[in-house]
Amino acid sequence: CPWKPGQEQVEVAQAKVLNARVVGETSFCWGLLERDILTVSSYGGVYVFDGSAWRAVREPQSEFPYQVYSAVNYEGDLLLGQYPTGRLFRFDGHTVTELADSPPVMPGVARRFREAQSTMLYRGDLYVGVWPWAELWRHDRGTGKWTLVSRMFTHPPLTDKSYHPFQTEIESYNRANKANMVGNLWGQRICGLAPWHDSLMVATSAKSPIERDPRMPFLTDEVYEEYGRIWRYTLPGHLSAPIAYKSGGTELQCVLKRDRLQVLQDGKLVSETAMI
16 A cells, blocks of 8 residues: 555555465565565465565465565675575575575584574674574675574483474374374574664464463473563664654764764754664
C-alpha cells in the first residue's frame, strides 16, 4: 500500500497485491535494496516490488525447505539469512546467490539444518547469529575473514552425532514414553542482535517461548537459565543512538574528537562514547 509521511491513513484499496503461489504461503522476511522491496515466503518464494509491480526472483517449492529469517544491507547488497544451510544469500537487485562458507560451521557440530537467524552491523563489521548452537560470527570488513566470536551457551557439549542440542535426550524420552516431543525443541537461538550506544546486544532463546519441562532431566537450573539471556558485547569504536521524531526537518551530526565520538541532534548531545 502506498503511504507518505503526513498521510493520515493507508489506502488499502490502492494495494499492489501479490497472489500466493502455494497454499499456506506466507511472508517470513522483508528487506530493502535501493528502491526494491524484497520479501521471502515460507516456501522459499523470493518476490520483489519495484514501486509499481511485483516480480518473482525465485519461485516457491513446497517440497524443499528454503526459509529466510533475517535481512541486512551490506556493501551495496541485501544479504539474507537462510535455513537450512545456515549461510547468507546475496540479492544484488537481480538474482539471489548463495555465499559459500558465509559464515562457516563451528567445529564439532553437524553441517545440516542450520539457520542464519539474526544479522546486524556493528563497528562496520557484519555479525550473524546461527541456530541451532547459538554461534555468533563476525565478518571483518577489512580482511574479508570470518571469526567465531562465541558460542552463547555452555551446555550441552558440542556434537556432530545429532543435529540439535539435546536431540538425543529428547528422542530417548520419546522412545521410552511413546511420546512425540519435537527433537529440536531445546535448540539454541541467537534470536536478536541490536546495536545500543557503544555495544551490541545479543539475545538468546530456545526454539520458541516454552516453560521448563520437568520430564527433561537435562534441564538443570544451570542449563535452563542460559535460555533467554541477553548479553552485552562491547568493542571500542562504535556509537549508535536513538533520535527524537520531529514533524519537520532535523539535523544530525556525528562528531569525532581526539578522545570521543558523539552524536548530536539539532545541536543537542544525544549520545557519546570514549575512543580508545
